[in-house]
Amino acid sequence: MGRVFGLAAWLLAYVAVVPHHGVSAEANGVQTEAVTAVAGSQKAACKLLSLTHPDHTFFEGSDSYKYETQTQYWSSAVYDSPACVFVPQDAKQVSFAVSTLTLTLTKFAVRSGGHMPVPGYNSIGSSGVLLSNSNLSTLALSKDHATVSVGPAYRWRDVYSYLQPYNLTAVGGRVGHVGVAGLLLGGGISFHSSQYGFAADNVVAYEAVLANGQVVVAKPDNAYSDLYWALKGGGNSFAIVTRFELRTVPSPGVWIGIAQYNETDKDKYLDAVYNFGKYGSADSKAAIIPTMVGYPQFGMIAYAASRFYDSVTNPPTVFENFTALKTVADQYAFQPLATYISAVDALQPNGLRQDFRVASFMVNREVVSTVHDMFFTAANSELASITGLTASITFQPVSKGFIKNGRSRGGPNPQGVDSCKAPYFWIVQNLSWQSEGDDAKVRSFAKATIAKIEGAIKARGVAGGYLYMNDAGDGQPVFQSYPAQNLKRLKDIRTKYDPLRIYTNLLSGGWKVLDA
Secondary structure, eight states, rough: HHHHHHHHHHHHHHHHSSSSOOOEEEEEEEEEOOOOTTTTTTHHHHHOOOOOOOOGGOOTTTTHHHHHHHIOOOGGGGGOOOEEEEEOOSSHHHHHHHHHHHHOOOOOESSSSSOOOTTSSSOOOOEEEEEETOOOOOOOOTTSSSSEETTTTTTTHEEEHHHHGGEOOOOOOOOSSSSSSHHEEEEEEOOHHHOSSSSSEEEEEEEEEEETTTTEEEEESSSSSSHHHHHHOOTTTTHHHHEEEEEEEEOOOOOEEEEEOOGHHHHHHHHHHHHHHHHHGGSSSSEEEEEEEETTTEOOOOOOEEEEEEEESSSSSSTHHHSSSSSEEEOOOOOOOOHHHHHHHHGGGGBEEEEEEEEEEEEOOHHHHHHHHHHHHHHHHHHHHHOOEEEEEOOOOOOOOHHHHHHHHHOTTTTTOGGGGGGGEEEEEEEESOGGGGHHHHHHHEEEEEHHHHHHHHTTTOOOOOOOOGGGTTTTOGGGSOHHHHHHHHHHHHHHTTTTTTIIBBBSSSGGGGGG
């Protein structure tokens, strides 16, 4: 081990003499120097990681490197080639990695579930190091079954499958291969949200590694209660979470399934979407995901909705506007949530190129049609030449109960969504395509189209304000949509726990509170 400690001492000396001027940061009234990355420093970082943890540090050319840099990502557009990949086994090794990357002034990315499709937000090129959470694999139910501890290695399908034999579930993602960590740090919409709020409103504790390498547990009633609040939707500016403790909820089974409707019933379908968004909150056990999928190459649109009801009894009326429509297919049935989640993962396969954009508005029937028509008219006009492209838009209903029950369940959260203006539709446009050569055209379309949609929403006076982080695209002003006092508090908490801006300047990607 002498060689390792010798290298560590050399790195400390290296940091002391290397010029790394940054913007001044203020912590507790003391001016400190914010770190910035140094070119070539990734070589020293990879060397130290490899010397100390050779079995957990991987380089290009190995099967493990390929697994971590490609297989574990949803969108092929984010595949990259880091200088090395480090896969820590526990929080202490994460702490060591953060300290090493800080000492060497090395850029790095953190990847958990790999579902975020924005290039550079959970991946990094040869100038940096990828820190993979693949082996942070805690999954344990408490003795009283009230909580479950979950490491960021897992996706929601793993959590649901683990809890199913106990007739339990957690308030988590609606797509099985979405990662636990990313969903929770962005807030998280769940099938259970009208009952229990954001998924993050149901976290009772976070084990986290601070920028100085300290491992802490943040709870609502301990010394890190401010950090606990910030992590419930504040993204990656504060800490690297190595374990989440989540409340469980009873779930022997649910009524759930996807139905597809005739394209000729478009207007009746949009009526049903509007009516559920406006009045569906009367039954908090019900949820829908109404999604329209366009195929511009063929000028076709498919209309679908995933219906969810949290009961052993099938609801007689809450979905009546949908059940009145003729269906092409309908898989709605009573089943374990884990079974449904595993079955529908194939609908979002890995390996395509992806882009998300988000907007929000107060529920309004005219705007539902406007958004639908603007999006698909533009897609059919501008993207028909791209082979294999799909263009979808989803209207996600957000009720007053969603917001109020979340606060009742977990206390205040950073998002601070105004319940007085609810119900809302939080919409997400998703574009999927195959060829890298089409990237520029598709992304240009995505940005321009969401801007036009936002303009139309504002013109009607029904803008929702809040932008949901987990469906947002690169450059969308997520934190600017939070209440001003919450954003200020987030910035103060970030300064308190990371005065050198390690998780802002060295940790790449994501929406940073400092930039808002």
